[in-house]
Amino acid sequence: MSKRSKEIGTSSFAHGLRSAGPIxxxxxxxxxxxxxxxxxxxVAGGNTADCTRLAQKSHVNPMFxxxxxxxxxxxxxxxxxxxxxxxxxxxxxxxxxxxxxxTLAAQxxxxxxxxxxxxxxxxxxxxxxxxxxxxxxxxxxxxxxxxCHQLQLKTGDARFYTKPWKxxxxxxxxxxxxxESRWPLVDRFDVIDTxxxxxxxxxxxxxxxxxxxxxxxANSVLCTESxxxxxxxxxxxxxxxxxxxxxxxxLFIGLAPTGLWAGTTLxxxxxxxxxxxxxxxxxxxxxxxxxxxxxxxxPLSSSSCSTSRDNEKTLEQxxxxxxxxAGWLFSIYKKMFAKEDLSTLFSALKGMQDKHYSTDxxxxxxxxxxALIRVLKTTVITDWDLVMTTFQDMVVSDGTLLVxxxxxxxxxxxxxxxxxxxxxxxxxxxxxIQKTFNLQLRPQSNVEGIxxxxxxxxxxxxxxxxxxxxxxxxxxxxxxxxxxxxIHISVKQQLGDQQYENCFHTFHCYFGRASHGGDDGGPDAFxxxxxx
Numbered sequence: 461m462s463k464r465s466k467e468i469g470t471s472s473f474a475h476g477l478r479s480a481g482p483i484x485x486x487x488x489x490x491x492x493x494x495x496x497x498x499x500x501x502x503v504a505g506g507n508t509a510d511c512t513r514l515a516q517k518s519h520v521n522p523m524f525x526x527x528x529x530x531x532x533x534x535x536x537x538x539x540x541x542x543x544x545x546x547x548x549x550x551x552x553x554x555x556x557x558x559x560x561x562x563t564l565a566a567q568x569x570x571x572x573x574x575x576x577x578x579x580x581x582x583x584x585x586x587x588x589x590x591x592x593x594x595x596x597x598x599x600x601x602x603x604x605x606x607x608c609h610q611l612q613l614k615t616g617d618a619r620f621y622t623k624p625w626k627x628x629x630x631x632x633x634x635x636x637x638x639x640e641s642r643w644p645l646v647d648r649f650d651v652i653d654t655x656x657x658x659x660x661x662x663x664x665x666x667x668x669x670x671x672x673x674x675x676x677x678a679n680s681v682l683c684t685e686s687x688x689x690x691x692x693x694x695x696x697x698x699x700x701x702x703x704x705x706x707x708x709x710x711l712f713i714g715l716a717p718t719g720l721w722a723g724t725t726l727x728x729x730x731x732x733x734x735x736x737x738x739x740x741x742x743x744x745x746x747x748x749x750x751x752x753x754x755x756x757x758x759p760l761s762s763s764s765c766s767t768s769r770d771n772e773k774t775l776e777q778x779x780x781x782x783x784x785x786a787g788w789l790f791s792i793y794k795k796m797f798a799k800e801d802l803s804t805l806f807s808a809l810k811g812m813q814d815k816h817y818s819t820d821x822x823x824x825x826x827x828x829x830x831a832l833i834r835v836l837k838t839t840v841i842t843d844w845d846l847v848m849t850t851f852q853d854m855v856v857s858d859g860t861l862l863v864x865x866x867x868x869x870x871x872x873x874x875x876x877x878x879x880x881x882x883x884x885x886x887x888x889x890x891x892x893i894q895k896t897f898n899l900q901l902r903p904q905s906n907v908e909g910i911x912x913x914x915x916x917x918x919x920x921x922x923x924x925x926x927x928x929x930x931x932x933x934x935x936x937x938x939x940x941x942x943x944x945x946x947i948h949i950s951v952k953q954q955l956g957d958q959q960y961e962n963c964f965h966t967f968h969c970y971f972g973r974a975s976h977g978g979d980d981g982g983p984d985a986f987x988x989x990x991x992x
Contacts, residue, residue, distance in 0.1 A: 461524075464538060465499040476541040477735055478749065481549035484731055486556045490567040495541055497568065504542035504575065505568040546575040598633075598646060604657055606630055608669035609831075611647045627970045627988040648675050653683040662823030663701045664796070667754070668831045671715055672838070674756075682715060682754040689748040690817050694729065697750055700817075703795030708788065711778055714839040715754040727751050782843040786850035789833065793855065796824040800861040825965045826867055830874040837880065848881040866950075869962040873919055890916050923974055924949070 476495055480487035497506025502521045504510065514520065529535035551574040555567055562570070589595045600607055602622035610620050610630050618629035632645055652674055658666040666684060674680050690697040698717070702709050710716035719725035732748050799805060799822050837844060855871065858864055875881045885893065891914070910916055934945045949964045972988040 461499060461502055461534075461536075464536075465496070468496055468499055470496070476544050478731060479543055479546055479548045480552050481547070482731070483549065483552050483556070484734065487548070487552050490555075490564055490571065491543070493564045494543055494568045494571060498540070498542050505572040506565075507569045507572040508565070509569075510572075543571060543575050546578050548574060550574075596646070600632075602626075602630065604654075605661055605665055605669045608673060611645075612669075612672050614647055621968055621970075624968070625970055625992070627972060627986055647673060649673055650675050650677065650680050651683070652681075654685065656685045656687045658684055658701070659686050659688045660823075662828065664703075664792075664832060665823065665828055667713060667715070668828070668835050671713060671754075671835060674715070676756055678756075680756065681718075683751065684754065685749065685751045687747050687749055688817070689746045694732070694748055694750070697748065698752065703792050704788070710754075710757070712780075712785075712788075712836055712840055714756060716757045718753045718755055721757045725753075727753075777839055777841045779841045782846040783850060785836075785840065785842055786847045786854065789829070789836075789847070789851050790854040790858075792832070793829050793851075794858075794861070796829060797861055797864070800863055802862060803860065826871040827874045827878075827966045830871070830878050830880055834878050834880050844881070848875075852883060863963050866961050866963040867965070869951075870964045870966065873964075874966070876919060886918060890918060922949075925974065 476491040477484040477487055480491065494505035498504060500506055501511055502524065503514065510521075524534075524536065527533060527535045548571055551571055555562065555570060586595070603620075603624060606620040606622070607630065610618070610632060613619060618631045620630040622628045622630050652670050654666050654670060663684065663686070667682070670682055674682050686697070686701070690700040699706050706717065706720060710720060717725075719727075732750075735747070794801070799808070833848075855864065856868065872883050872886055875883070876886075910920060947967075947969070949967060951962045951964070953960045970986075970988055971992045972986060975985045975987070
């Protein structure tokens with residue numbers, strides 16, 4: 461806390477002004493004060509009551525007792541603002557239009573008092589709902605995208621891990637046949653609020669993961685939010701993040717921003733324009749808060765459809781020409797992996813010297829485009845075989861992406877794993893493909909292992925053990941500290957003068973060891989190192 465307080469100094473950070481609503485200009489000075497005092501004292505706004513109470517007992521704010529950092533280290537986000545999220549418009553109106561001019565400390569104490577009153581009322585309302593058994597809280601600590609995809613499966617069988625770099629399978633309580641949970645698992649929702657996770661995992665990834673979990677009711681809504689600016693023009697930020705125009709994306713995905721089809725929105729944007737003019741960019745990255753409510757534009761339609769998102773109402777589907785849809789998917793594919801295009805990479809890197817945008821970050825793997833197609837197959841009526849073969853031909857013939865051809869095997873692997881499509885030639889099995897393309901596979905033998913058998917599977921799971929000393933490359937010269945490393949796996953084969961390389965960017969890493977002794981020669985036990 462002390463280190464962060466010294467870094468802040470006398471600076472004022474503007475993101476707390478969102479609590480002041482349309483009169484944010486009046487609150488700039490006092491909210492800057494409350495932010496600094498929070499990091500000086502560890503309590504909301506450094507209010508007198510809490511500081512006195514904690515000092516008497518030599519205690520600190522108990523909220524700091526829980527940490528997500530390894531070994532319990534300090535992990536409070538640098539942008540934490542204790543008053544952010546409370547509705548303080550009325551309090552500011554009272555302070556600046558009807559009350560006497562007060563000191564900054566007195567104004568801060570009044571704001572904290574108002575926030576505590578709101579929080580107390582929220583808690584009382586929640587207590588009543590719990591007492592009437594109208595609320596069921598199901599908790600999950602892990603990676604959000606993995607959770608959403610696991611919920612889509614409607615099964616207790618773990619297909620994902622709880623989080624990166626961990627070995628714990630993602631198993632959900634409450635499925636049919638499980639008795640340890642008092643409540644059935646909820647896998648369809650009236651409201652899904654994603655906060656600004658899309659800034660970190662990619663908006664398309666977030667929508668594809670959550671849209672199938674939304675009930676098809678008139679009041680159902682998916683709320684997404686972003687804080688990182690995607691372009692100089694806020695009006696084009698959403699289309700820049702999606703990589704396509706909003707109307708087409710909404711039509712295909714089955715959800716549309718309410719402002720698009722209603723012609724109005726309740727989200728004020730004038731505040732953000734003002735905040736941009738007074739806020740200090742962090743590492744050349746400016747903020748622009750964009751909150752969007754996505755809803756089904758036709759929730760009450762009674763037209764018959766062939767696919768259902770849940771048992772309440774069938775989905776609206778749109779008919780699309782196969783060639784046009786394949787071309788649109790290919791354009792999204794190119795946008796997702798634009799950083800692999802050398803013709804635009806250097807200009808993008810040059811632009812990043814002056815200003816950073818959220819679109820500068822690489823968030824997608826080949827699994828992302830496959831997951832998108834899987835959702836579209838429930839919302840779009842078309843000749844899907846023609847769409848997929850045309851899309852595959854476009855990807856194969858494209859020569860602009862640096863590792864596009866090297867990622868074809870990974871792309872087709874995900875098509876099969878997601879149950880989206882199987883390239884006809886790959887449906888033959890490895891031994892027949894070997895003869896068709898004159899490839900060299902491991903010869904059939906009596907040696908233990910699935911690759912030496914007469915009919916090896918089309919997809920295999922590879923476990924690669926890496927000695928710890930080989931990981932020094934990530935920390936050497938960094939003082940022992942490094943960011944999350946970017947890793948991919950390459951599988952190479954030399955055939956005469958030609959070398960084939962296939963890259964895989966979707967895999968799971970963990971610290972620990974595997975012991976071998978299974979019937980098929982594979983690992984039969986895994987042991988995770990909790991210290992990383």
